[in-house]
Amino acid sequence: MTAFGKALAVTETTIPGLLLVDLPVHGDSRGWFKENWQREKMVAAGLPDFGPVQNNVSFNDAVGTTRGIHAEPWDKWVSVATGRIFGAWVDLREGESFGAVFTAEIDPSRAILVPRGVGNSYQTLEADTAYTYLVNDHWSPDAAYSFLNLADETAAIDWPIPLAEVEISAKDLAHPRLADVAPIPPRTTLVLGASGQLGRALRTALGDGAHVEYATRADLDLSSPDLATARRWRDYGAIVNAAAYTAVDLAETADGRAAAWSANASGVAALARIATENGITLVHVSSDYVFDGSNPDAYTEADALAPLGVYGQTKAAGDVVAATVPRHYVVRTSWVIGDGRNFVRTMASLADRGVAPRVVGDQIGRLTFTDDLAAAIVHLLSTQAPYGVYNVTGAGTPQSWADIARTVYRLTGHDAESVTAVTTEEYFAGQDAPVAPRPRNSVLDLTRVTATGWTPRDGAEALEAYLAADRSPGSESAPGSESAPGS
Known part of the structure; x- marks a missing residue:
């Protein structure tokens, strides 16, 4: 259930730069409203002014749809428009925190800032779930990406719905284990x-x-x-x-x-x-x-x-x-x-x-x-x-x-x-x-x-x-x- 009346708050996670954010959601009998990204307020609250250039929406109609762990060379602001997801994030950047894992549930009253090089994956917990993400770069075939297998034993993500029971693409199933991942280099x-x-x-x-x-x-x-x-x-x-x-x-x-x-x-x-x-x-x-x-x-x-x-x-x-x-x-x-x-x-x-x-x-x-x-x-x-x-x-x-x-x-x-x-x-x-x-x-x-x-x-x-x-x-x-x- 979406939590109403939260104050805007930024929480650091176990992955450097990965920030979990509580969003104020205002609702009544007609529905609800939130400011999904409000630059002035959110920067003042401690989020970086990351300069988004593109807004994407992803929709999943079935419970358990699971998207692979992908790390991209840009920052991403992820929030839910409707429904609820389980998110898993793995640091795939070069450095001491490589392999660090963080998980959390995200609904319309929560969002997360995913820094460049941190792998992100989502599993839908409700039918007809839609989540949005702002990114601060345009997709390019020349960009450097990295991927991790959803079932990696080192990350050991505790998926709410077992992977054997959910819809996963063949491409995501073929991603490498952590020991074989090519880390995302720094800028x-x-x-x-x-x-x-x-x-x-x-x-x-x-x-x-x-x-x-x-x-x-x-x-x-x-x-x-x-x-x-x-x-x-x-x-x-x-x-x-x-x-x-x-x-x-x-x-x-x-x-x-x-x-x-x-x-x-x-x-x-x-x-x-x-x-x-x-x-x-x-x-x-x-x-x-x-x-x-x-x-x-x-x-x-x-x-x-x-x-x-x-x-x-x-x-x-x-x-x-x-x-x-x-x-x-x-x-x-x-x-x-x-x-x-x-x-x-x-x-x-x-x-x-x-x-x-x-x-x-x-x-x-x-x-x-x-x-x-x-x-x-x-x-x-x-x-x-x-x-x-x-x-x-x-x-x-x-x-x-x-x-x-x-x-x-x-x-x-x-x-x-x-x-x-x-x-x-x-x-x-x-x-x-x-x-x-x-x-x-x-x-x-x-x-x-x-x-x-x-x-x-x-x-x-x-x-x-x-x-x-x-x-x-x-x-x-x-x-x-x-x-x-x-x-």
Whole structure:
């Protein structure tokens, strides 16, 4: 019997992500009414905003009709329009919960959210039973499905009506036992900018598993008119955009301006459309250059954007469009150091050659090492931190480029006093090529990312560890940097 007057309530089950829901049903002598899916109320109650795109209805006229255990690569919201069913769910996803079982009866006052990769099966307990299901993807012959035999001894489902007495299709009877089931893989994580210093750090952090894909521009062109069909995007769970145009001075030229806007704004807009339409989490890596550096305090995620030059303007535009994606992380960082050409390696090389450099001393910030930045991105994704903007840099006392240069000289056994601090204007004086304006204050507040449980490394300790590893036997340091603010 349908229970009337229940309050909307969400109950977790023994299978991660499989949520049993009590639905309010209102009835009188004329019949009954319920809100089968009410996005605002149900998301507020704790259900995910899973974005259904199709509504299906299944009808069974005979008691005992049993449908096989099928796992599909989409999420499914199942409820009963009339009648009553016994439902059995088996986790067929890769991972520790593979093989976990949950069963329950479903009538019009109950529904269940079945996550992607969880096998579902139903047995009708009343004649003329109809159940409906919303799914957040369209059926495709190219999608990955998995199946389990209804009589599997490991799952050991206690069917109310013995399987020998019910109607089952020949196809369902032929499905494999659990030991032979091909698990449903997780959605793919796509890393763009795979050949860059952050892309390489992300490869180290995420590994080379079958469900992580790395792409360069040659592999996936964001300006292509065929981008929407370049992949089966519904199979992707996250896109990490580590690609960008970063030549800040060249961006002030005519050709550089066009290239910067194409990569940092138009490309992000294309990704945002893909992510929004397919329920993908977009991680977009941004920059301190979205600010003008006039703030006397550390910049928070809520501070107004005020870029100075073309590069900063294009990064700010990318931030704005990335934030339109329902599931997004905009990760702002500064002064990035990785395994390619960079300021630290330039200073170490100059120190080894006995050069006494002039280094900018009126720009203040913190170094960010790519392995830390990659770790923070993985943390946000794996913990499903609240979506939004996060500042991610090294921690510790902010310094100028000249301060950092002196530290590099000292740590490499050279005279730190041979580094001369100059103003930004002095450093760039006499250059014929265009020079982009730099923010003088690049310090980013780290309170929000720290609150998610990720602890930034102290910048001084990270720098010392980086130099030690970089100069150890067998390392492949690459001296020099075309953008290093010191010479």
